[in-house]
Amino acid sequence: MYAIVFREGRKLFVNLKGEEIDMKVYVMVVSFLLAVFASSVVFAADAGSIKNIEGEAWIVRDGKQIPAKKGMRLRENDTLKTGHDGVMGVFLRDDTIISMGPNSEMVLAVFIFQPRTDEFGMFTRFLKGSFTYISGVMARLNPESVKIETPVSMVSIRGTHFLINVKD
DSSP states (O other), X not given: OEEXXXXXXXXXXXXXXXXXXXXXXXXXXXXXXXXXXXXXXXHHHEEEEEEEEESOEEEEETTEXXXXXXXXXXXXXXXXXXXXXXXXXXXXXXSOEEEEOTTOEEEEEEEEEEGGGTEEEEEEEEEEEEEEEEOOHHHHHOGGGEEEEOSSOEEEOSSOEEEEEEOO
């Protein structure tokens, strides 16, 4: 805890012991803490990114369908789609890799990856099409936290990779 005091016309910061803290140091520490907090909030919302695309591909976000582009950041509740000639490769923050074939659709419903606080959760729906899945760090640290749903089944991940084809 710090307080602002005025001595001899100067503004000083002092700790609970009454020790003076240099203003420049105080500003740097506060700026650093604000930057860390702001980046963790932004980073927490970020689930991963699109690494490659060929053909037609889209993201449906907040009810709007937008063309997918290489490097585009992904968020929870994004729906990813590929067209009849489309393929898309996705890397998630925990190093999970998902490849989508033509005419595929998936929803990244939940993605929580906070290893410092042991908070993990991934819930993905593969709605139609073909997918290759390679598990990342989350499946190794907390395998129960990773779930993949298809229209006819639910898969729990135990640190693996698989290929799945979901028929319309």
